[in-house]
Amino acid sequence: MPRLLLLAALALAACSHAPAPLGDTPDGDRQPTAGVLPAPPDAALAAIDTVEMRAAHIAELASDAYEGRGTGTAGEQMTVDYVIARMQEAGLVGGMPDGSFTQPVPLRSVRTTRAKDLRFVPDSGDPIALTYGPDLIGTPDGALAELDLSGAEMVFVGYGITNPGYDWDDYADVDVRGKVLVSFVNDPPATASEPTLFQADTLTYNGRWTYKYEEARRRGALAMLLIHTEETAGYPFSVLNGDAYGEHYTGVEPPEGALALAGWMSESSARQLAAASGMSLEDWFRMAGSRSFEPVPLPVTFSASMAFEHTAGVTGTNVVGKLAGQTDEAVIYTAHHDHLGIDPEKEARGEDGIYNGAIDNASGVAMLLEIAQAFTQAGTAPQRTVYFATLSAEESGLLGSALLAANPPVPLRDMVANINVDSGNLYGETDDIVGIGAERSEMFGLLEEAAAAEGLAVTMDPAPNQGLFFRSDQLAFARGGVPAVFVNTGERFRGKPADYAAQVRADYRGTRYHQPADELTDDLVFGGILQQTRVAFRLGYGLAMSDLRPQWRASEAFAETRRQSEASR
Numbered sequence: 001m002p003r004l005l006l007l008a009a010l011a012l013a014a015c016s017h018a019p020a021p022l023g024d025t026p027d028g029d030r031q032p033t034a035g036v037l038p039a040p041p042d043a044a045l046a047a048i049d050t051v052e053m054r055a056a057h058i059a060e061l062a063s064d065a066y067e068g069r070g071t072g073t074a075g076e077q078m079t080v081d082y083v084i085a086r087m088q089e090a091g092l093v094g095g096m097p098d099g100s101f102t103q104p105v106p107l108r109s110v111r112t113t114r115a116k117d118l119r120f121v122p123d124s125g126d127p128i129a130l131t132y133g134p135d136l137i138g139t140p141d142g143a144l145a146e147l148d149l150s151g152a153e154m155v156f157v158g159y160g161i162t163n164p165g166y167d168w169d170d171y172a173d174v175d176v177r178g179k180v181l182v183s184f185v186n187d188p189p190a191t192a193s194e195p196t197l198f199q200a201d202t203l204t205y206n207g208r209w210t211y212k213y214e215e216a217r218r219r220g221a222l223a224m225l226l227i228h229t230e231e232t233a234g235y236p237f238s239v240l241n242g243d244a245y246g247e248h249y250t251g252v253e254p255p256e257g258a259l260a261l262a263g264w265m266s267e268s269s270a271r272q273l274a275a276a277s278g279m280s281l282e283d284w285f286r287m288a289g290s291r292s293f294e295p296v297p298l299p300v301t302f303s304a305s306m307a308f309e310h311t312a313g314v315t316g317t318n319v320v321g322k323l324a325g326q327t328d329e330a331v332i333y334t335a336h337h338d339h340l341g342i343d344p345e346k347e348a349r350g351e352d353g354i355y356n357g358a359i360d361n362a363s364g365v366a367m368l369l370e371i372a373q374a375f376t377q378a379g380t381a382p383q384r385t386v387y388f389a390t391l392s393a394e395e396s397g398l399l400g401s402a403l404l405a406a407n408p409p410v411p412l413r414d415m416v417a418n419i420n421v422d423s424g425n426l427y428g429e430t431d432d433i434v435g436i437g438a439e440r441s442e443m444f445g446l447l448e449e450a451a452a453a454e455g456l457a458v459t460m461d462p463a464p465n466q467g468l469f470f471r472s473d474q475l476a477f478a479r480g481g482v483p484a485v486f487v488n489t490g491e492r493f494r495g496k497p498a499d500y501a502a503q504v505r506a507d508y509r510g511t512r513y514h515q516p517a518d519e520l521t522d523d524l525v526f527g528g529i530l531q532q533t534r535v536a537f538r539l540g541y542g543l544a545m546s547d548l549r550p551q552w553r554a555s556e557a558f559a560e561t562r563r564q565s566e567a568s569r
């Protein structure tokens with residue numbers, strides 16, 4: 001080969017080693033990769049064994065002896081012991097910095113015990129009295145026992161979003177430290193001139209209520225009150241205030257910049273607040289939908305006298321195993337091992353009260369254990385370290401993964417990717433898989449390559465408006481900037497009618513999901529989960545054996561976090 005051509009070929013080879021950059025617009029083309037993901041040896045793939053998944057892992061973890069694997073229960077301890085034993089058999093070592101396999105997940109519950117004299121007080125005119133529950137709810141982020149506010153300044157911050165990827169900044173560098181912020185939930189609607197603004201109907205992380213609080217904390221706000229409307233939230237206010245004085249589980253460590261009050265107000269309260277500010281809610285929506293929006297100091301203050309009871313709750317346990325690589329970089333697999341425990345009232349009535357959680361998520365733990373074994377059967381140590389974490393307290397609000405991401409075994413900037421599995425496909429083989437959240441980063445092209453090696457296509461999330469990406473453990477890693485994917489069930493079942501996936505979902509939701517009936521029954525089949533597990537293994541193996549560093553698309557809320565953490569490497 002002539003020298004010049006040879007050089008050109010080498011340059012091409014070097015280029016193709018990194019995934020082609022994605023378009024930096026929200027609807028930029030998703031670029032499949034080709035031949036950049038190192039393939040695992042057949043012996044490693046052959047280690048993924050559905051007989052073991054079914055007869056050992058799932059049969060064991062979903063048996064009544066494990067009592068539904070409730071967080072902090074004896075059943076969880078049995079689960080932890082089982083997982084560690086299998087990890088050790090596979091050749092993993094403890095993944096925590098002290099060499100242990102476990103990370104305690106202490107929980108706390110918070111309850112509002114007093115909420116009186118709640119008022120919006122306009123500079124002129126009568127105060128607006130609010131009732132805790134119907135009009136407004138909220139609890140502190142941290143361990144605050146009492147909150148007495150009078151004359152607290154309020155600022156309307158529109159949708160409360162800062163996202164350089166969309167050239168959008170609702171805070172516009174206005175200092176909101178010590179203020180009570182008022183924000184819409186969801187994200188600004190797309191417009192005729194920007195039909196893909198905030199990904200149109202797909203829920204972006206900037207639209208999630210958790211993001212609003214995070215941004216308020218970063219800005220040093222005192223408190224934040226989100227405006228509920230059925231349209232922007234997608235559910236009625238009763239979902240939020242149904243148990244206003246009830247206990248809510250949270251982590252023990254308060255987040256940095258903890259808000260004294262993270263709450264919500266009803267639409268009618270928001271209408272009164274807007275009117276007292278000389279505007280209407282419609283005015284506020286119109287203003288907030290504009291890129292030139294700036295925070296609006298309100299001529300209204302907030303008063304409240306509240307007390308909260310914090311109780312040390314149970315302590316769950318995350319399990320973290322690792323296969324050491326040769327660099328500081330890492331790939332992390334996750335699957336939650338907790339489920340809903342036992343319902344004593346059901347048991348007292350003589351019904352089955354054990355939430356066995358065979359699909360949710362003994363199946364995911366089984367996938368993770370088989371993937372660990374496949375890695376150790378590959379014959380050579382990976383280039384990057386591979387972590388395998390089974391997580392606690394997912395069902396209590398993703399608290400185990402939040403704790404692990406806040407206290408990771410290696411800094412998140414060195415984590416190249418998170419691959420999460422939650423509720424494997426026990427309904428049959430498919431011609432495709434769905435990678436929830438993959439399209440948010442360059443993980444999509446890599447996942448396509450891993451799937452193609454198994455003869456599968458990658459189908460887009462069939463319900464992007466439901467924000468599934470924000471509802472399992474990958475969220476904690478994404479929030480920390482780590483590109484992540486939740487490898488989910490495909491949509492095209494082999495030999496079945498086109499609507500079979502929808503039928504399966506309806507059946508699962510109706511008869512098993514979060515019910516004692518989520519058991520290992522004879523009708524469950526293992527062809528689909530085998531496909532999924534092999535794809536998830538190929539993806540992580542390829543990332544562990546290369547120097548690929550997938551990046552978020554520029555418009556993703558997590559892109560800026562990643563940019564900052566990579567700058568600190």
Ligand SMILES: [Zn+2]
Pocket residue numbers: 336360361394422423
């Ligand atoms: Zn789950």
